[in-house]
Amino acid sequence: MEEKHTTDTFEVDQRLTAHGTYWAGKMGTRFYTALRDQQKILGTPCTTCNKVFWPPRSICTFCFSELKDVVEIGPRGTVETFTLVTYTEPIHPRTAPFLYAVIKLDGADTGMAHFLDEVEIDKVHIGMRVQPVFAKDRKGNILDIQYFKPI
Amino acid sequence: MKRNVAIIGGGQTFHAARRHDVDQAEMVNEAVRAALNDARMTMDEIDLVILGNMEFFEGTHMTDCWLVHGTGAYGKQGLKITTGGTVGATAVVTAAHHVASGLFPRVLCIGFEKQEEGDTGAILSGVAHPLWGRSLAGAAVGYFAMMGSSYMAAWGATEEHSAMVAVKARQNARKNKYAHLKLDIGIEDVLNSRMLSWPIRMLDMCPASNGACAMILADEKTAKARCKKPVWIRAMDTAHNEQFELDWRDVKTTRPIFSRTCAKRIYRKLGVQKPSEYFDVFEVYEPATWSELVWYEDLGLCAPGEGFRLIEKGVTEIGGAIPVNPSGGVLSTNCIGASAMLRVWEAALQIRGDAGEHQVPKDVRRALTTAYGGTNWTVMTALSRTLDD
Ligand SMILES: [Zn+2]
Numbered sequence A: 001m002e003e004k005h006t007t008d009t010f011e012v013d014q015r016l017t018a019h020g021t022y023w024a025g026k027m028g029t030r031f032y033t034a035l036r037d038q039q040k041i042l043g044t045p046c047t048t049c050n051k052v053f054w055p056p057r058s059i060c061t062f063c064f065s066e067l068k069d070v071v072e073i074g075p076r077g078t079v080e081t082f083t084l085v086t087y088t089e090p091i092h093p094r095t096a097p098f099l100y101a102v103i104k105l106d107g108a109d110t111g112m113a114h115f116l117d118e119v120e121i122d123k124v125h126i127g128m129r130v131q132p133v134f135a136k137d138r139k140g141n142i143l144d145i146q147y148f149k150p151i
Numbered sequence B: 001m002k003r004n005v006a007i008i009g010g011g012q013t014f015h016a017a018r019r020h021d022v023d024q025a026e027m028v029n030e031a032v033r034a035a036l037n038d039a040r041m042t043m044d045e046i047d048l049v050i051l052g053n054m055e056f057f058e059g060t061h062m063t064d065c066w067l068v069h070g071t072g073a074y075g076k077q078g079l080k081i082t083t084g085g086t087v088g089a090t091a092v093v094t095a096a097h098h099v100a101s102g103l104f105p106r107v108l109c110i111g112f113e114k115q116e117e118g119d120t121g122a123i124l125s126g127v128a129h130p131l132w133g134r135s136l137a138g139a140a141v142g143y144f145a146m147m148g149s150s151y152m153a154a155w156g157a158t159e160e161h162s163a164m165v166a167v168k169a170r171q172n173a174r175k176n177k178y179a180h181l182k183l184d185i186g187i188e189d190v191l192n193s194r195m196l197s198w199p200i201r202m203l204d205m206c207p208a209s210n211g212a213c214a215m216i217l218a219d220e221k222t223a224k225a226r227c228k229k230p231v232w233i234r235a236m237d238t239a240h241n242e243q244f245e246l247d248w249r250d251v252k253t254t255r256p257i258f259s260r261t262c263a264k265r266i267y268r269k270l271g272v273q274k275p276s277e278y279f280d281v282f283e284v285y286e287p288a289t290w291s292e293l294v295w296y297e298d299l300g301l302c303a304p305g306e307g308f309r310l311i312e313k314g315v316t317e318i319g320g321a322i323p324v325n326p327s328g329g330v331l332s333t334n335c336i337g338a339s340a341m342l343r344v345w346e347a348a349l350q351i352r353g354d355a356g357e358h359q360v361p362k363d364v365r366r367a368l369t370t371a372y373g374g375t376n377w378t379v380m381t382a383l384s385r386t387l388d389d
Helices: A002-007 A025-038 B024-039 B087-100 B120-125 B141-155 B159-173 B187-191 B220-226 B258-270 B289-298 B307-313 B336-352
Strands: A041-046 A051-053 A071-073 A077-085 A098-105 A111-116 A129-134 A145-150 B005-012 B048-052 B077-081 B106-114 B195-197 B210-219 B231-239 B281-283 B366-373 B377-384
Touching: A025 A041, A025 B024, A077 A111, B005 B024, B005 B087, B005 B220, B005 B336, B024 B106, B024 B210, B048 B087, B077 B087, B087 B106, B087 B210, B087 B231, B087 B336, B087 B366, B087 B377, B106 B336, B141 B195, B141 B289, B141 B307, B159 B187, B159 B289, B159 B307, B210 B220, B210 B336, B231 B258, B231 B336, B258 B289, B258 B366, B258 B377, B281 B336, B289 B307, B336 B366, B336 B377
Parallel strands: A111 A145, B048 B077, B048 B106, B281 B366
Antiparallel strands: A041 A051, A041 A071, A077 A098, A077 A129, A098 A111, A129 A145, B005 B210, B005 B231, B106 B210, B231 B377, B366 B377
16 A cells, blocks of 8 residues: 555656846945955944944944945954864765854954865864965955965 | 824835846845935834845845845844735735734834846746646746736727826836836837737836835824824735636636735725725736736726726826826836835825825825735735824
């Protein structure tokens, strides 16, 4: 009986393809232009909150002020937290093992996740000093910073 | 309603096919700031933020999380709404319910879509039933084409009649500085536009727009203390239909269908006998020309089969006896998540007398707005200038 049920059921393939684009906007455009053309990393200061945001943004998340200025931050920074990925899934950007770290750049008050490479896994620690490795062929993408590595 | 709810402010972006100057958060923020300025409020005074858009129409998910700096929702209570074309109206209704609950005196609701950034057609095919529809699905035009061919066969209307709706919408849009398609066109232009799916031509359909709308709803105490021209939400209704229900196309049917059911219920709540006299202006959700003609009938503005006579006689023009979509409607601007909210906001502007060039030339005390979309949902919202109206 069990077997008969199985052979009588149906499935319908539901593959969807949907292409998208995302316009980087006022602040994103400045960030990626500076990264691509000058290997510079920009943050946004909020003078009301006395904070510098990375990634940059046009509106302060905390106080809702409109933000128009940018400041150069980093390129060096500090590991705030990290993890070692030891399993592999098709969706992963890399094959395991690889390291993710949240990095707070010098001069910024917020951190952002990125890859951590060229490092002995046992030696990674919170507070570790790191620097970015820029891609040679930069296209205006967050992977224009290929990864961070220990100083 | 046990507790009265008012619209105390609102705003919208300019709507366009291209917004390469802003990212999604920046675009949403334009509407939020416009609404706060209009209400003379700061973000600190907002108790709850409701954000509406269609998942993945702009290639993104969970916008309530990562647009938080644009919406101002950081640290606040709130939720995300996704109900198809009705999104913006559902966001308003949800905001109104929250205010009416007595728990949230001041609620910000936002609808947006940045359509150029995603593949709306592909994602729409994902709305179709996985077993019965998806392998056949191809976006929204066919749906309205079926409506048009059925309507003509049932009542003897012609393609000229749908073209009249197309012309009215775009000529009205020319008076609305925020509208997307401000086209100085005539009937011939519509009939000469490219046939997409008979009888729907290019100019019979709405555009794919980028834009946002935001509104602030408040309780009676706040509205009276803070707002010179509050617009009151008097009744709301939502009706659902089954997606694989084909009877809606049969315009001769005597069975109650979603839009008529919704209209009947909201009229009963308000004690409306003759809607064309009770309401001074209508803002309806018409992604295609034919749907506006069907709305006339489903709303009871005329008898079934007489909708095309209304447009023929100019009754629904800005200066007509029953103005419908003086803003230019969805046919002129369709940033989907914002479209149904724009109906409510445009109706509120008419009641306030703040619609500018597209203000209808009569005393506007009451307005009715509609929305539909998704799997044939209908949402209706009735507004008034005073609590006595
Ligand atoms: Zn700030």
